[in-house]
Amino acid sequence: xxxxxxxxxxxxxxxxxxEDVEVGEPGPGEVRLRxxxxxxxxxxxxxxxxxxxxxxxxxxxxxxxxxxxxxxxxAGVTDFAPGDRAAYRFNLGAHAKARLIPADQLHHLPxxxxxxxxxxxxxxGMTAQYLIRQIYQPEPGETVLIHAAAGGxxxxxxxxxxxxxxxxxxTVGSPGKVDFVRENGCDHAIDYRAENxxxxxxEITEGKGxxxxxxxxxxxxxxxTVECLSPCGFYVNYGHSSGFLPPIDAMVLNQKxxxxxxxxxxxxxxxxxxxxxxxxxxxELLAAGVLDPRISAEYALEDIAEAHRAISSxxxxxxxxMMM
Numbered sequence: 134x135x136x137x138x139x140x141x142x143x144x145x146x147x148x149x150x151x152e153d154v155e156v157g158e159p160g161p162g163e164v165r166l167r168x169x170x171x172x173x174x175x176x177x178x179x180x181x182x183x184x185x186x187x188x189x190x191x192x193x194x195x196x197x198x199x200x201x202x203x204x205x206x207x208a209g210v211t212d213f214a215p216g217d218r219a220a221y222r223f224n225l226g227a228h229a230k231a232r233l234i235p236a237d238q239l240h241h242l243p244x245x246x247x248x249x250x251x252x253x254x255x256x257x258g259m260t261a262q263y264l265i266r267q268i269y270q271p272e273p274g275e276t277v278l279i280h281a282a283a284g285g286x287x288x289x290x291x292x293x294x295x296x297x298x299x300x301x302x303x304t305v306g307s308p309g310k311v312d313f314v315r316e317n318g319c320d321h322a323i324d325y326r327a328e329n330x331x332x333x334x335x336e337i338t339e340g341k342g343x344x345x346x347x348x349x350x351x352x353x354x355x356x357x358t359v360e361c362l363s364p365c366g367f368y369v370n371y372g373h374s375s376g377f378l379p380p381i382d383a384m385v386l387n388q389k390x391x392x393x394x395x396x397x398x399x400x401x402x403x404x405x406x407x408x409x410x411x412x413x414x415x416x417e418l419l420a421a422g423v424l425d426p427r428i429s430a431e432y433a434l435e436d437i438a439e440a441h442r443a444i445s446s447x448x449x450x451x452x453x454x455m456m457m
Contacts, residue, residue, distance in 0.1 A: 138228035138437045141192045143183030146438040154194070156231050159207035164236045166219060169248035171227035171455040172198035172256065173432065173440045174285075175374055180225070181441065186397075189225055195437075196227025198256050200248040201457070210236045218242040220251045222259070223399065227252075228437060230457055240412060245420050253426035253452035254289065256398065258415035259408070260371065261289040261424075263401035265297070266414075268394060269345045269367045273298030276338055278346040278361065280354050281374065282319055283310035285452035288427050290347055291318045296423045302337060304330050304354070306447055313450045317427065331357035342366060352376035359385060368393045374447055427451030 137154040159165045177195055179185035200220035203213050213219060219239040226232045242251055271277050277294050281287045282303025294301050295318040303319035305311060311322045321337050323330045334343060342363035348354060351373030358368055368391060370378060381393055402408035418424040429451040432440040443449055 135230040135232065136434055137226075137230070137232075138195045138434065139192050140181055140195060143181065143191075146181075146441050148181060149195070149438050149441065151435060151437070154229065156233060159205055159210075159233050161208045162210060162235055162237070163207040163233050164203050164210060164213055164219070164239060165205040165231060165233055166199070166201050166221075166239070167204050167231045168199045168201040168227065168229060168457045170200050170252045170457065171196045172252040173444055173453045173455055174198070174256070175372070175444050177228075178441050178445050187223075187225070194226040194229055194232070196229065196455070197225060198222045198252050199224075199227030199229075199232075200242060200251040201231075204231065206236065212236060213239060213241075218248070220248070220255060222256045228434060228455060230434065240409075243416050243420070246416060249428060249431070249454050249456060250419065250426060253285065253428050253454050254415065254419055254424060255412065257285050257289050257426065257452065258419070258424060259402060259411045260286060260398045261293050262411045262414055263398060264347055264369060264371060264396065265290060265293050267401060268369055268396060271297055271299040271345065274300070275345075276300040276302060276343050278302045278304070278334060278343045278358070279319075280304045280325075280346065280348045280350040280358070281306070281372075281447075282314040282317070282322070283450045284349065284374075284447075285426060285449075286349050286372070287314070288317055288451050289424055292424050293418070294318075296418070302334055302343065304350075310450055325354060325357070329357070330354070331361040334361035338363075345369060347371070349373075350375045351378050355379060359391065362389065362391055364389045366391050369396060370394070371396045371398075428454055430454075431456045 134153040303314040349372030353375035430453040
């Protein structure tokens with residue numbers, strides 16, 4: 134039996150249940166993994182509410198990303214053995230002390246990456262990789278705008294953009310986060326709830342605007358982002374922590390020949406070879422000290438409701454994780 138976070142119906146944090154679930158022995162092609170750590174993502178609150186693109190059959194375990202130690206392997210598994218350290222992404226069931234999982238969903242962890250760093254940086258790091266290396270890679274000296282720069286994603290995006298030589302304007306949702314993003318590499322920090330961020334961006338760029346914005350906030354910043362993009366600028370949205378974006382009016386984009394994409398990691402890692410290369414680059418930059426997920430809080434499995442409330446409040450900085 135393993136303590137597992139499950140929901141039997143969609144809704145608020147009161148729907149989170151901690152239950153003893155029989156794990157059993159791994160079947161053909163499966164591994165039994167004892168978790169050491171799991172990520173806590175904003176997306177998991179959307180899964181709980183039933184409004185994420187991934188809508189599981191109920192009852193369902195929660196948690197999209199986990200890391201730990203292989204306890205047993207099923208018939209036909211040759212890539213993993215008991216005692217191996219392994220991790221995975223986008224497979225519901227991470228918020229549990231142990232679970233069964235197909236071996237082909239796992240990847241080995243390098244010796245220099247511990248479990249909590251892996252779950253804090255793998256999905257976020259791969260997301261940063263496709264955003265900043267595949268969709269729009271800033272040139273040295275270019276100025277980029279990163280919304281929610283203090284969050285887990287914004288933290289890594291800022292670090293990667295600075296590594297590429299960009300000047301970074303980061304927005305935050307409270308004055309307490311300004312110092313954090315500056316320490317993390319932002320050249321300019323804007324509290325978008327306290328001032329007009331679009332006007333400030335235009336001031337910083339001397340009226341030119343920015344060639345790209347990486348946006349995980351959504352509805353609350355849409356109009357201002359369109360306003361402060363330069364002609365032919367690229368609006369890259371990958372999340373909507375403040376609410377879903379409005380319908381996109383092509384004629385509004387046409388005013389400055391703007392480009393827009395609503396991007397998702399699942400599509401950029403659909404080719405296993407590409408996903409492997411993305412992951413390798415993330416691990417390489419972690420080892421080099423370029424990327425640091427800046428883990429700000431660790432929760433026990435029993436505190437899952439508190440963790441959900443914390444990440445939904447948008448008051449956290451860096452990444453938060455669950456330790457088993």
